[in-house]
Amino acid sequence: MAVEHDSQAPSRRLLLAVVADDARSDSAESASAALEHLTGAPGPAPQSAQLHEVVRRARRFLGRAVPEAEPALVVADSLDDLAAKLAADPDPRPATLTLLVLDHREFRDSAIAAAARVEERLAKLTAALPERVSFAPSPATVQLHTDPPAQARIGLGRFAPRWPAPARWAAVADLVCSFTDSVQLEQMSRLHIPAPPTTLATAIARFLDERAGTAWGLHCYTGSVVARAIDDLERHASANGNPVLRGPSEHSLACAMHARWQLDGAPGLVVVTSGMIDEFRGTLANLRSSRAKGFILCADSKPGQWYPFQGTITAAEDSREVARARGLQVVHIEHTSRMAEGLAAAFAAYDAGQGPVVLFATKEVLDSAKPVAINRGEPAPARASAVVPGFDELLRLLEGEPVRLLCQPGALRPGAADALRELARRTGLALADSLTQPGVVSRYHGGNHVPEYLGTMSLYGTSPRVHEFLHHDDRPRPADEQALLFLGSRIEEIDTPLSPRNLQRSRIVQVAEDTGDHAPFTDLGLACPAPDLLTALLERVEVDPAVLAARRAAIESTRDSFSDVVGLVPALPMTPNYFFRQLHDVLDELIRERGYRYTGVYDVGRAGLSAVCDLPRTGPGFSGWAGRALMGDALQSVPAIALTRDDNVLAFVGDGAWAMVPDILPTLVQQIAADGRPHRGNLTVFRCVNGGHSIIRTYREAHRPSAVSAQTGVLSFVDEDWTRRVDDVTVRHRRIISAEPGELAALLAEPAAINLCTVQLAHNNEGDGLGLAGLGWQRDVLSERGLAFTASNRRPARPDSPMRTDA
Template identity: 35%
Template sequence: MGKKPVGTVQICLISQDRQLQEDVRQVVHEINSWLNESPNVAASELQGDCRPLQCQAQRYLRQQQGKGGPKQLVLHCFASLEAASIAQNDDTIAAECVYLDSRGLGLAANEDPFAKLLSVRSGLRFSPSSAVLFCAESCLAKWMLLLGGNRLIRTPLRQRDQRCADLLRLLLDHLEHAYFNRLLVRTTQPQTEPVAAARAVFDLMRARWGQGWDFHFFTGSMVAGFIDSMHDLAEGTDIGLYSGCNEHALAVGAMAGWQLYGRAYVIAVTSGMLDEARGTLDNLRRTGAPGIVICAESPETVWYAFQGTLNADSNGHAVIAARGLWSDFLREPGDLQSGLANAFDALDNRPGPTFVFASQSALESRTPVVVPLKQRTPAPSAISSITEVRLRERLNHAVAVLNHDPAPILWQCGRLSPTQRQRVLSIARKTGVALADSIVAPGSVPAWQDGMPVANYLGPLSMYGFSRRIYEFLEHRRCVPFEAQTQSIASNGDVSGLAHCANARSARETTETTPWLFFLKGKADQSATPYSEGKLRRSFRIAQVNRNPAHIAPFADLGLQMCLDDFLDYLEPRIAPDPLILRHRQSHLQRLQCAAEIMPSDCIETLPMTPNYFFQRLGQLVTELIRDEGYRYTGVYDVGRCSLSALRNIPRTDPGFSGWYGRALMGDGLMALPYLAVRNQRNVLAFIGDGARALVPDIEQRLAMCAASSPHAAGRNISLFYLNNGVLSMIQTYLDKRYALNGNRQVNVPQPGARAGLHEVAAQHYVSYHSIKSFCPETLRTALMARGQINFFDVMLSHNSDGDGLSLVSEETWSRQPVEQWT
């Protein structure tokens, strides 16, 4: 923009509407007359309720004369955005107010058109009334979704006096804010330096994670300056900036970022809203997601501070301590250096949400703070530092099990890095062990990879949602006969293997048929299997690989306290399975892969559909897309009976996000979607029950906005399945199997109305609504393969408690028996 003439305020009007141009000229002319005490100026003829506003404005401006404010408003009119931009670049104008009429200009609602028109220049003063966009009524929602904040939006009314009154108010608001009110004038002076807390946190995060972290924020008066500074610092980097519907959404987004992409986080909120994060804070701690949580807090010296958590009646900091989380309170700017240094030391020593409570004075201080960066020495490899003979014996025992044990072996995998996943798949192929993911880590090992099924993968193993193949593997055991095994080992001259088998048989005759369950990066907790602790002790041999000694189960037969990478390092050069055992394991896996996962009762079509029917059909469709179209997706599974059907029946290609993790909080999956819509590069399939949908805010508009802003938007598809059966179906399933009661007073969920149609939310980005009562593969195939589109499917389903691995009881009913028994 050009240099601003002394004593003037320039206004830029971009419009092709002659009436709007005349309105603005009239109001500017009238204000100039009041600024310069011109006695006889043609009135704008405001009528009725608008006339008093005109008198107020006239009196106020005359009171400001002689106080050093502007003497004149200068209006520049342009017929196009291009012409206005050229004038600014040529230093023709230097506007503090831009009125942009989008009607007839063909503006795409996918970016802020004011960003370049209101660029900061020396001497210019901007206010909340500096940017006004005029649009057609039909476009209001679209522009409000995109702009918001201090970009004002108007649809011109037919009544001229109302239009002129509004323009008068807007211009007077700007003059007061930018020139006449001393308190407000200070806010128009641009701050060139970020607040000290933001600069220090930003530098400390970059020193540890580079650009592999995200900033999640929910605004508040005390934390607004910190948030603004973090935005400025992150501009032009790959550091993600995310808000959400509430604080819960921030915590869920941070958890998804760590679990799916390995991204650390900073969260900024006010302490009064901290409880809105729900139990997801505990899930963040449980998953070891490293991050700093900045909470604006009022000091104890304020008598019952508004939204404060420290007073004679309560202590919000004690609540954080009770969750096992580190926290400190920075009361003064002088506390920043030591407080932030301590916070990051705590974060280094124990990854998880680390809380920094800070007063407004500490958060808004711009006095530079230097927090020294400590040199962190990586922990030595567990293998290289092993001195305990006992641990080596256990590792050798694990190698012997893989190479010589005739019993079934299953590895249940927690969340794996991409490298770990490939190593696990490679070892599984070489040894013939079976693989499983779980409801808390869906897709940790995939059902399909590179367009081919993974032969060792048998499905999820969990308390709920376990696959039929997993059930057959664990309940109907097969092993190599002991004599054949020893004969094969002896013929190969493996005396140590023969001795191992002989010792095993002498120790326990049944050992050879007792399956091994290996839990990699898991706790072997209650959610991991459908079995009780007593059943696990009696009927299985348990091995765990977990670096945290507190997470080794007391019933584990083989506890390996170490990192998974070190465990795999030890195994890989020692893998040499006995050929007979390997052939048996492979043939056993082949038999299981050929076994029917779908039972005849799952194929019965009803109206409404059963979850079993809908998801076995959808699973077949997704399988075809994976095989024939190279389809890949990230699955999102909220807590509910129907999402278990999805998790069990639809094959996965990549790791997904699960609301079943940790506290199993209904709504976590749904609230994670806006974050995933920005970050995720692949297609997204989300499965949300009506109970979870009713528990959290409506995220559809935010999801559409986030998806449209993603650089990956045009190349992928996001499909959200709302699974509506009118009840909290998991609870009703429990009632069905325990009490045979009608639990309608406890479990009913109101049903939303049907929706249908296709709507454009941004340039070439669409939202499509579908109501599904019967399965139509053509409709679903077209919708799932439509790039640049978000699909909301309202699926009508009935409730049942049959099959789908809902319990051991549900898999033992007559309709779940293998068909060959009856033919």
């Protein structure tokens, strides 16, 4: 390999190295032929016209661009052997390892997991090379020969994949092209001066560090205009310990930001390229409604351009108004001279806590590294006291009034939820979660049963126990018998099954920090943070023992029941009622016997509704029913949820929502295999398939049983069962036709596993608070109101009637 050095020799060498099992392998022979063509060494002329043209243009470029360089070939039987040969070479001239071809059994595995192993070996090779040999592993400098992949590929390794070429001349031509490409890129890279971190990205990251430490997450989707800012933010987040979370679309980033705020109180920074503000859709409204903290950074074109590509501000439109119409604060920084002013405004809007701040910035601003003095402000001061007007009246209600009390909380952090459970224990306060905030209070906490918890109260999915607690003879109890406490909630329509008329007749207590959120039917409104109020109440409350006993008796008088009988029948295809009853029993045993804990994710549709209504929970979950009830939002949040907690995650989605959004599985696996985010717990996604939009069908069929049409149909293709391994994680798909408790328990309890379960179900209109189900014949107590709707003759049945029953 060595070339005798004299004053006339080229000043440096460009190395083409081949690591192969056999020195006479196809790759080694192709490399030798490529080098002969490039150097003009004696040998057969190219027989292929295509190869001849490739060689002609490559030699034309190399002769002009690097006339002082000499291409040379090195063949080794391992990377260690290559390092040894280069270290032992006596030639003192500097050399560049221009192209490394790996055609070795050690690297022939084409699975995703092989990429990490190759990266590790390339890093070891780079460290072992002598100083005179430069090498920068990249897809331009490394070819990895593998068999065509049977499963998945991901283009993130510092190498370019190669499969067996269809002809010898094609392999030679490919090497000539790749070698010359590498030379050109290496020459061009010498013109680039390493740039310091960008000012805007660094300022936002440091501000979030001050406000949220390691909790805030980076959610980014690539684009040419934002690529440099994303690089800087990823380096900062990784060094600081903040999660970097990806998704299959820009929209999925907003879903993930919403979920992490709801579950963890974690702010987010979303970064997208030009024109992508519209991709967030109604999820922007959900972020505003939940007052999620963070920033949405969108690239923008230079002001004054005539209809710029992917522009958000043109002569015909202004997409900033989309965000403003949803009540979000918008800051537009079009020039570096306004960066300090714009960031100060953005930081102040963040601290105001009215939802994420939308930042539009031009490429000039995004790429600027110019130092700027930035005022990051101070966090808003904490409220001095929760003893606000109405506090004493609420305290009297809790302590002495002989009425039933039911509390439905909004989003609460763990400490506040603990305080609410303690208040319920001491005051006889019944607890109910909601379809939008499932699990904020739950049947189990820390493995222990919570006796005050009755179930879910919502427009859809109200549990039988909650219905029984609130009603007498199918009618809401009057205001002098019970009071409803909504804690940290705006009491949106979806939060209660009560009609506007019944809400006006009820006794409503509402705690909402912003008086603008107090409902018009509220009888007693307190404007303070829910956690502070709970602390103040626990410091003072002393309940009359007789009142406490009566309230506990009221709770105990309700029955814990599914209140349907179709869920007892193992017909095939399974009804949702039967499947979720079986899953309930499996989860209940896992929780009680094995200390199982999980975070639930519930998409919009019958599957998510049934899961909220029927399954025991161990803590807060994330529901797509909040805000706009956007189908698919909860599913899109699953990767971010699963990769930011060590416990288990169960997600429930129907075929309708599944069909509306991109597949999450590739993104999830990419973050595990390529980004190195650990997945230690169990993620199981139940995709419930029955061929239609079930809730809409139920609505239509309640009015007209024959109302079946294509508008509610959903066609789904179901894979056969498969299992794959990614690093230490098992990824599998399973079809579930019948609910076998042992198989379900094994799926849910396996650590470091991702299970996609397609559950094939029948459609029905029964149970889970749907339509007229509360008045149906399957209830624990036959509804007289239901009979009024359905009976053809209201006279009592004859004593000798075959339909007579006293049951």
